[in-house]
Amino acid sequence: MFDPTSIATDQPLLVADNLAKSYGRLPACRGVSFKLYPGEVLAIVGESGSGKSTLLQMLSTQLQPSAGRVSYRMRDGVLRDLAALGEAERRFLFRTDWGFVHQDPAMGLRMAVSAGANVGERLMAVGWNNYGKIRDTASTWLQRVEIGLDRIDDAPRTYSGGMRQRLQIARNLVTSPRLVFMDEPTGGLDVSVQARLLDLLRGLVTELGLAVVIVTHDLAVARLLSHRVMVMQGGRVIETGLTDQVLDDPREPYTQLLVSSILPA
């Protein structure tokens, strides 16, 4: 649980400092700086081509910035420049202290391997060597994401889109990460399936005190899940603040356009 007394004492978990990425002469992302604190959910919103996915990839070390840096507070409490980590350390971070939920579950799951093994893989990767315990933990997580235990030995290719996405979340959360990146996690799902997933995510994020960076073009998703939003346009952050503040009292012309473009339900 997020400790409410922590403001004065706690320190940022992830720090982006003047991040930029260019593809040749084309700037995809420019001058992005922010701090993410433990338990904080930050939504990056903007339309296709605004640079939000590029930013997410840089934050999660999948893309090398052209300029600027990303630092992360490791479990030992030391803030470290991610570019200075060795590949082994980065990959270790990725399968223990971080999660990444892809829009397309096929990118985040092993589609031909059973759900139980999909969830158990991260445990086995950090040295769990007891089948019974791995299976028990996988079962617990499948239940938490509302997947029936009768499906534990089925491969996700037999799952529906919503189930796959929930399985992907379980697979990411099993090692108790402190930071989860999400790239349009509800994209491509039916509205009713989306609602269920969002609700589940919201519960898990609060319960586990996860810090989340979520990229979405859907302002409703940002409102439901995030504490803070960053609005991106043309590779820049044009407006940032408390989620309800930005959505209810948008300042920038582009943000006002985004907010007014929501179709009433």
Next chain:
Amino acid sequence: MNAPSYNFAYLDEQTKRMIRRAILKAIAIPGYQVPFASREMPMPYGWGTGGVQVTAAILGPSDVLKVIDQGSDDTTNAISIRKFFAKTAGVATTTRTDEASVIQTRHRIPEAPLHEGQVLVYQVPIPEPLRFLEPRETETRRMHALAEYGLMHVKLYEDIAKFGHIATAYAYPVKVAGRYVMDPSPTPKFDNPKMDNCPALQLFGAGREKRIYAVPPYTEVVSLDFEDHPFTRYRQNAPCALCGAEDSYLDEIVTDDKGGRMFVCSDTDYCETRRAEGHFGSANAPETERADV
């Protein structure tokens, strides 16, 4: 019989040097798959082109060669490879495990203990143990480099989830010298313990995949498993019908079309040696005892 038009052991000297360099590197990094420039051999892929190239590279005129296929010295594949080297290198050949200095094998390790100075050359179809779960070669190489082997246990997990036990019966993954996970080629897992701390040098050649790897003598080879599902050897629960051996790996032979079958040693040399020593099984017991069967 040695045709003068061939270089010794068929391959040209430069190629053999190239292969030897790969072998040396493989020995220096136990279990690591060293890429090599696999040549076209006068036999199809899948017939042991990798093993044949390794054998050709290490063979000297004084070597004695034994070739087995599934433990047997007398199958087509074993005989043709044996003849190939008899013809191109003029080396002596044998079927006796203890007499051979180089043993090329497809899918078995001889029952008789190997000794120092011997080289066991495995023919390998697919060298990458992670292949079936992670098809990207770039990714599997990285996983080896960083010793990220969680995926290997995923395979074993799947076995237990599906069958209640680790059902992988051959090509059972091992960890070599505490570092690299290796596919021991499709030998039955019964043979895995023989690889551990073995006095002989073990070389693995994959021709189609262009990889060589090695286990130096007296190297630790551990079969992967779970605490609560430990590695077990598997053997048909029967003595050999010909030599009565209770400790050898058995082949099942169908004897008629009415369900009749018998179990015999897969290692023909081991079986013959035991019979020559006077052991017998149910199928060839002396008359006086057969009445009891």
Next chain:
Amino acid sequence: MSVMIKLSDAEKSFTMHLQNGIRLPVVRGVSFHVAAGECVVLAGPSGAGKSSILKMIFGNYRCDSGRIEILHRGATIDLATAEPRQVLELRRTTIGYVSQFLRAVPRVAALDVVAEPLVVSGVSKDEARQRAGDLLRRLNIAERLWTLPPATFSGGEQQRVNIARGFISDFPILLLDEPTASLDAGNREVVMSMIAEKKKVGVAMIAIVHDDEVRERIADRLIDVSSFAAAA
């Protein structure tokens, strides 16, 4: 009694970029304070900016200039310049907001909707549910509805669920936006007695109320918002 909320020269306007950038002034020179145990009612005609002021104090609307000082755990925080995470912490422990409309969360049971603010502030789930049940019972929400998501409730029921959610916490500051609108007499009476109880334990409240009778009963002071009207 200590001053819990103090506004000095707070100003708010909207710039509508989609309408050729016209600027809509809302309020200007807003200055007043509210002490602990006091209920201040904002008065003035519709459109005078009552709701906007309430939203500024909750941090929902930004403040263009001036100060909005909140006493939070013995220290003063200026909401006009506070970091988002400070605002969030204020909302978690110090300021509660009871709005007219429930932003329904799909699939969450009414009991948990009400209990949530307590759980977030660290109260055990069981105790929070217990207290949520007490409030719902008091506000005449039938027990059979407690386990259902309020999205399916009638308008009046939803409003009462929202009131319960707003009143459950032990926040020292409560902002009430039309808490009794469209309630029947019985439930209105319940809400007024709940406000009185909050006063007794020293909660500072700012309310917007249109019902004259309710205003009479709960207001310690009236603040006429029309004096803050910003000239267009």
